[in-house]
Amino acid sequence: MADTALLLIVNLAVTIVGFWLFGEFLIRVITPAARRAGLLTGQIRLIKEWIWLLIAVLAIGAVVHIIGLASQFTTLTISGIIAVAFSLALQTTLSNVISGILLLLDNTLRVNDLIEFSGFKGQVVKIGLRSTWIKTSEGNMMITSNNSIVNGPLINKTAAERLEKKL
Numbered sequence: 001m002a003d004t005a006l007l008l009i010v011n012l013a014v015t016i017v018g019f020w021l022f023g024e025f026l027i028r029v030i031t032p033a034a035r036r037a038g039l040l041t042g043q044i045r046l047i048k049e050w051i052w053l054l055i056a057v058l059a060i061g062a063v064v065h066i067i068g069l070a071s072q073f074t075t076l077t078i079s080g081i082i083a084v085a086f087s088l089a090l091q092t093t094l095s096n097v098i099s100g101i102l103l104l105l106d107n108t109l110r111v112n113d114l115i116e117f118s119g120f121k122g123q124v125v126k127i128g129l130r131s132t133w134i135k136t137s138e139g140n141m142m143i144t145s146n147n148s149i150v151n152g153p154l155i156n157k158t159a160a161e162r163l164e165k166k167l
Contacts, residue, residue, distance in 0.1 A: 008066070015062050023055035038104075043129060057082065092147075093130065099146035100129040109149070109156065116155040117144070 027048055034044045061079055087094075103109050104127065113124045115134065120142055126133040132149055134142045 011066055012063060015066060016059055019055050019059040019062065023052055026051050026055075039129065092145075095147045096130040096145050099150040100127065100132075102150060103127060103132070103146055108154070108159075110159065113159055114157040116157065117149060117153075 030047060030051070031044060034047060039047075109115070109124055109127055109132065111124055111127060115122065115124060117134065120134065120136050122134040122136040122142060124132060125135050125141070127146075129146070131143050131145055134144065136142055
């Protein structure tokens with residue numbers, strides 16, 4: 001009986017430490033990449049918080065399974081429901097973040113490019129992960145989602161040479 005309890009405690013400790021190490025590994029890989037991509041400190045902190053939230057949910061699920069409070073089928077069902085809920089809740093945000101990454105990787109837009117988008121003409125002031133800021137010719141600031149920019153139509157008037165080299 002004592003051996004079983006000790007084995008359970010060791011198993012729980014190894015699981016929790018394993019999840020913690022995996023979280024640290026993810027953060028140490030993603031943080032430098034996010035800095036190179038030009039993300040702001042607040043955005044990097046938000047990514048770290050989401051990573052730790054995900055690790056905590058997975059660790060709690062593993063602990064509940066190890067203790068025996070849930071069967072494998074129940075654990076898979078609950079994790080599937082949670083995954084669907086997260087994906088539906090974050091669908092628009094994730095779409096904008098992926099579009100922002102594609103904008104940066106494809107070099108479609110750069111800060112100070114003169115563009116025409118949705119009937120507006122202006123200069124790109126800031127490219128974030130979720131949105132792009134454009135100063136219109138009237139002096140107004142237009143903030144639009146990266147997903148709408150990627151879906152176009154977009155005319156980049158200052159990047160012709162740069163973009164033609166990619167062809």
